[in-house]
Amino acid sequence: MKRVDLKIVLLGKEYGGKTSLLERYLYDHFHGDLPYQNTIGAAFGAKKIQLDDKQITMGIWDTAGSERYEAMSKIYYRGAKAAIVCYDLTDSSSFERVKFWVDELKKFEEDCMIYLCGTKKDLVQEDRQCRKIDYHTTTDYADEIGANLFETSSKTGECVRELFTQIAMDFVNKYVPSSKEKNEDLILESPGKKSTFCCSS
Numbered sequence: 106m107k108r109v110d111l112k113i114v115l116l117g118k119e120y121g122g123k124t125s126l127l128e129r130y131l132y133d134h135f136h137g138d139l140p141y142q143n144t145i146g147a148a149f150g151a152k153k154i155q156l157d158d159k160q161i162t163m164g165i166w167d168t169a170g171s172e173r174y175e176a177m178s179k180i181y182y183r184g185a186k187a188a189i190v191c192y193d194l195t196d197s198s199s200f201e202r203v204k205f206w207v208d209e210l211k212k213f214e215e216d217c218m219i220y221l222c223g224t225k226k227d228l229v230q231e232d233r234q235c236r237k238i239d240y241h242t243t244t245d246y247a248d249e250i251g252a253n254l255f256e257t258s259s260k261t262g263e264c265v266r267e268l269f270t271q272i273a274m275d276f277v278n279k280y281v282p283s284s285k286e287k288n289e290d291l292i293l294e295s296p297g298k299k300s301t302f303c304c305s306s
């Protein structure tokens with residue numbers, strides 16, 4: 106069994122749903138009934154996932170969205186192989202913050218794969234008027250920057266596992282040669298193809 110580590114960072118505006126996304130993925134729970142508590146500094150969680158003959162340990166950094174902690178958040182994306190840049194589907198200003206983080210990553214962490222994540226999908230499903238960020242605007246932007254896009258709900262769990270599994274698969278395809286490919290001395294190609302995930306509308 107081949108073991109590899111994968112560093113992932115969560116970025117995005119405060120109240121954007123990063124911590125909830127991580128908790129849904131790690132512990133399969135959602136504490137929507139508890140009062141909101143902003144992340145201070147950063148939090149860390151880890152999860153192992155197995156893909157064929159590879160065991161990937163994902164180390165996931167949940168950064169604080171408040172601009173007060175911006176300088177600190179920059180520390181956490183260093184060396185990250187994937188960044189999940191979150192925005193709240195019910196808050197238009199959160200998408201402006203996405204652009205800030207994408208520019209940062211493109212400038213300082215070129216090799217980091219970027220995943221755009223529209224959070225709180227359940228709210229826009231309950232009431233379409235809650236959607237403040239047009240789906241096509243985000244897919245156009247994802248195309249422009251060469252990113253994958255997911256719309257998730259930490260309340261229902263929609264698309265959360267799919268997001269992290271996609272990251273692990275892209276990472277393996279990009280960075281971890283399979284034993285067969287290694288033996289045959291093949292050159293690996295990056296996954297290239299982007300995908301947009303919106304499990305149901």
Ligand SMILES: Nc1nc2c(ncn2[C@@H]2O[C@H](COP(=O)(O)OP(=O)(O)OP(=O)(O)O)[C@@H](O)[C@H]2O)c(=O)[nH]1
Pocket residue numbers: 117118119120121122123124125126136137138140141142143144145168169170171224225226227228257258259260261
């Ligand atoms: N309905 C619903 N509420 C959500 C969802 N995700 C997060 N929330 C709520 O949105 C609020 C903010 O969520 P957090 O996960 O704490 O946001 P954050 O991005 O970690 O915030 P910072 O720590 O300030 O950066 C909380 O009250 C959550 O319960 C979701 O998928 N659906």
